[in-house]
Amino acid sequence: MEDEGAVTARVGVLGGDGAWSVAEVLRGAGVAVADLEPAPKQVAEAVARKWHYGLASVRAGLLGHPRAILQLLQQVNGARPKGWIWKGEGAVDGFRPEIDPEGLPREGIEGYRLAHLAAVARLVQEVDRLILPLCTARAWVDGAGTVFGARPKGVTLPSGVKISEIVFSADDLRSDLHAMVEVFRALNPRLVLQVSVLPSLGEVVDWPEVEGLQHDPIFDALLEARRKGGKGAGLLAFLAQGGDIDRFAPVVAAPVAEDDDAERRRRRKEKRKAKGDNPGKVICEDELLEAFAK
């Protein structure tokens, strides 16, 4: 008989890669958060963190503002705003300038962005639930209303582009959230959207309620608690996957991804051992000894 409390939704996190990572907290709670732009499996944690791998389901940066998320989706649909290739030590993606700590070759940055947009498109199709951390009503905006990331020191904007920080009104936020939901629906009508309101990532904002966006204050509180080392991993994982809190029955937490990796490595090692000598492998010992026998 199926466990009424079991939840199996595929979960993604879009944004929130800033002062702390929602995706990391969820993974720590046992949620298999989708990763559509993964680092190689063997990457050292410090290297992954430096280059913002694993901090969300795609390397989109902090986002956290409805207009930024909306713009990203519009770009997935083919919109190509101008003024986003900034100049530092190499080219910098002005929509996510915090992601790559070093600039990229100018001739490659457009392809790099298109590859990122393709990953965002796959994310929207491949998950059942998408968590959208929201944290700010402020944004850096140019004359055309395009939202950019915060300009790092030493980085210059293209000539003719000026950005200024503005605070969006409640009406603007509502309007952008509506538009965002509509674009998500057009891309994947089955996708469940959940916003996570995280003052600790930015500022306190009175976020408007919008149809098509779920918001669970208990989930947010658990996220904050887990970030600080608190309990509640099981419930957080349950809620992240769309579980109904009234049906939650504490069980042994699902093993985290690291444990799965360790188990896979152990099985591979045992398999190799059981297999014995690989006829294709170079017989290094013989080769070494023969050279010294001459």
Add this chain to the structure above:
Amino acid sequence: MRLCVIGNSHLAALKLGWDELKAKGQAPDMEVTFFGAPSDGVRHVRLEDGRLTPKRKDIAEHFERMGGTPHIQLDDYDGFFLIGLNVSVKRILRFYKTHAWVGLKGTEGKVLVAPGFARDFLTERYGDTLMGVTASHLQGRKVLALAEPLWAEWIRAGAPETPEYGWDAAITAGDGEAIGAMFRATVAASLPPHAQFLPQPDITVAHGITTRLAYNKDASRLISGEGGGTDAAHMNGAFGQEIWPLVLPALRAM
């Protein structure tokens, strides 16, 4: 100069090359002692009281057979030459199967990454090899490091019962030279400051990531007694002969 050569099976090409140069009276002015252990056997060596001491009997026996002593007394040498020790371009080729950095051509179906990320990732990985660990045992001494030779270029066609690392895919895509350059840069960066990387000489390299056929010819017969053309990983004495003239100048410049 008293030189201590430490390596795995790839040390064989150096030994053959050294013997051939000596026979021709062309060996550099060095006193060379070899210490080798197959595969990753050098992993079982510890630094104790100024000696590199194997913790496994079979490794100590290898050392004694090749170098005359079951351990390496560090003060007996003016310089150290590390060869192989699990540093190979295969690591980048494995990465290249799933990822590609901006600027490469073979990006289809792969996660595209910044060149700086590829550099950081690979540098860290190479630093974690037996080469990096052994070099760190030799703090304060002159250390020269040579990676495992690039596999012979005939491997592009594939070989039965031989792992497919994707040499031909990388070369066909036009990425061989860029991958070779990334290999040299990241291995060099992975070594501790007292150690220096000696890249495989250009004359031996084909397509950036493979070794020219001449340096693999008969390697399997000469080294392991098998028929020719069965071992793309190990090189012959001609390869060793190309390496030796580079060793003394590099050590003197350190």
